[in-house]
Amino acid sequence: MIHDVDESLRTMIREQVVNRSDIDVVFDAPTKDWASRRTGPTINAFLYDIREDVSRRDVALQAVRDDNGRVVARRPPDRRFRLAYLLTAWTQRPEDEHRLLSALLGTFLAHDRIPDHMLAGGLVDHPLPVILQLALPPSQDRSLSDVWSALGGEMKPSLDLVVVAPIDPLRRVEPGPPVLEAPVPRITRRAGDGLAEEVDGGDGERPGRTLRLRPTHGDGHP
Numbered sequence: 732m733i734h735d736v737d738e739s740l741r742t743m744i745r746e747q748v749v750n751r752s753d754i755d756v757v758f759d760a761p762t763k764d765w766a767s768r769r770t771g772p773t774i775n776a777f778l779y780d781i782r783e784d785v786s787r788r789d790v791a792l793q794a795v796r797d798d799n800g801r802v803v804a805r806r807p808p809d810r811r812f813r814l815a816y817l818l819t820a821w822t823q824r825p826e827d828e829h830r831l832l833s834a835l836l837g838t839f840l841a842h843d844r845i846p847d848h849m850l851a852g853g854l855v856d857h858p859l860p861v862i863l864q865l866a867l868p869p870s871q872d873r874s875l876s877d878v879w880s881a882l883g884g885e886m887k888p889s890l891d892l893v894v895v896a897p898i899d900p901l902r903r904v905e906p907g908p909p910v911l912e913a914p915v916p917r918i919t920r921r922a923g924d925g926l927a928e929e930v931d932g933g934d935g936e937r938p939g940r941t942l943r944l945r946p947t948h949g950d951g952h953p
Contacts, residue, residue, distance in 0.1 A: 732898040734776070735852035737815055739861065740894070742775055742849045743842075748834045749774065756878075761819055763884045773821040774831060779878050780815035784895055787811045792904065805904045809859060809897035817878060818890040828888065835890055839865045842848070853897065862895035 741756050749756070753774045759765050788810060793802040820831035844860040855860055879886045 732812075732853060732896055733781070733814065735850075735854045736861065736894050736896050737776075737778075738851035739845050739849055739854060740816070742851065743838070744774060744835070746849070748831070748837045759932075761817070761821075761884060762882050763945060765822065766823075766884060769821055772810070772831075775817075775819045775821060776819040777819070778814060778819050782813050782815075784813045786809045786920070795903065795924070802906050805906060807900050809899055811859070811895050811897050814894045814896060816892045816894065817875070817952050818892050823869060829912070832890060836865070839863055839890075839892060842888055846916075857897060858951070859897040861897075864893040864895065866891055867893065894901055896924075 736756055742754050755770065755771060756776065757773055758776050761775050761777055789808040792805040794802045794809060795806055797803050816836055820828040820834075820835070821830050822831070839929050842863055845854075847855075850857070850861065875891065876886065877891065890919060
């Protein structure tokens with residue numbers, strides 16, 4: 732699922748931001764060593780955090796049906812995960828980097844989801860959208876300055892992009908055997924003399940009958 736999100740973002744950035752120019756779109760960690768080896772203008776989308784979006788979790792099992800509509804299994808619904816990307820632009824001049832960041836900002840503000848024709852792999856034709864959330868305030872336990880410190884590089888202007896994508900938990904529950912006949916109700920009643928009857932209540936086409944007698948305790952319970 733993560734690589735499908737990567738390819739979808741790459742397609743979106745290339746088609747709507749750089750317009751298939753000579754600007755590279757990469758997903759490397761923007762460390763000091765990587766920056767020293769960079770040879771051309773680059774947009775970097777570094778994936779630095781993955782968490783489940785528990786507010787969107789659903790626990791009700793869903794039916795899996797065959798071509799005839801028969802239930803062949805039950806599965807938990809897709810879980811949704813928040814993939815946090817650090818978007819940065821790398822050129823020789825800060826002005827050019829700011830232009831690229833402005834183009835990224837305008838592109839992702841214009842879309843609240845990745846367009847269907849830009850989706851890749853298992854995200855294609857998926858019933859759930861791939862949601863985009865841009866430049867939201869980070870949570871208290873996730874600071875961008877901490878990310879830059881961990882990378883060992885100098886802090887640069889960046890955009891924080893969160894992609895909410897579905898993933899199949901790949902668990903299936905086999906259904907029980909099919910019911911081939913109507914269930915027959917059975918009733919237990921006190922018959923007297925310390926005995927209890929177990930009665931077949933019938934099914935509407937035949938009368939009920941006593942199946943067996945069982946001794947009871949003094950309170951009438953078997």
